Amino acid sequence: MTLSTTESGQNPASTGERPRVLSGMRPTGKLHLGNYMGALYNWVKLQHEYECYFFLADYHALTTDYADTSKIKENRSDVLLDFLAGGLDPKLCTIFAQSAVPAHFELHVLLSNITPLSWLERVPSYKDQQEQLREKDLATYGFLGYPLLQSADILLYKPKYVPVGQDQAAHVEITREIARRFNHIYGAREDQALGSAHSDKEKLAEELSSPASIILPEPDVLLTPSPKLPGLDGRKMSKSYGNTILLSEEEPVLRQKLKGMVTDPARVRRTDPGNPEVCPVFDLHKVFSSEEVKAEASEGCRTAGIGCIQCKGWLADAVVRELVPIQERRRYFEANPDEVASILQAGNARANERANQTLQEVRVAMGVD
Ligand code: SF4
Structure with missing residues (x-):
């Protein structure tokens, strides 16, 4: 069994005109049945229909676990093995690590300048998680800014869809709001950079609402089935x-x-x-x-x-x-670490290429290229 990319290094999945999908998972350790049925099972199906980017959100792990980072590397390897074992096929999708694509962090910083603080403070999981994880000091910018990093993760790839279960649909909303705000502030400036002068206010307003001004398209939610999966004690498996x-x-x-x-x-x-x-x-x-x-x-x-x-x-x-x-596939990949490493390397390269294109458009639009 060989699950590497084609000889040219090009991902066959990205050569078609299929709508793009992006999703990520925070590597907190080996995946369980809840992670599988809630996300990975759906991703495996989606890779046949869409141009898919799936990533290991390793920097997100820092937002709650910054005090002890000793497990992050091991967890990332475990989740990557589970991605492949669960059926993600690098011939059909792009698998990459967030930490290997610096554009995520630059876009996060750029977007932080236009994101009202109140938008981040009102994200429901901000207060909820602080309540639930009382033993951790989560009064940090990293934790508050987590939804913004997530928005940067998404917007860099200009996906048509972000697959989520019903209960997480609200999480994509802030990404849409940030994209809308960005396009309203900078949308017309791209045209200016290309040489058209827009001194007339009315013309500028027209430009802002025209599709040509959209630099960061708003992604849509792709609702995926997410069955109720209780754990051994009857509470949600976690x-x-x-x-x-x-x-x-x-x-x-x-x-x-x-x-x-x-x-x-x-x-x-x-x-x-x-x-x-x-x-x-x-x-x-x-x-x-x-x-x-x-x-x-x-x-x-x-x-x-x-x-x-x-x-x-x-x-x-x-x-x-x-x-x-x-488990058979996991054993295979565990025995072939070089193949796993080259799958991730190829995915990282494709992700960087895609992400850098968007980042450059953003820099131009903001006048900081
Ligand atoms: S109560 Fe016992 S028999 Fe009934 S569904 Fe549960 S495990 Fe099965």
């Missing part, structure tokens, strides 16, 4: 809750973990009938099991025809089936 099942989880560990998963609390004894609709185990069945197994588990639960251990065993079978090809 590394910070310690309730995850990793994509790279070995089968015996996975089975053991699922055995201990919480169930319908009303089903205390084996003889008590249960309600699958309130059971987190059944939520996972909905995602991973076949229609037959789901029907059998539901009926068996309601009639006390099966015990929870048997039900969890069926679930484990389905999850293991899903993970076998992923």
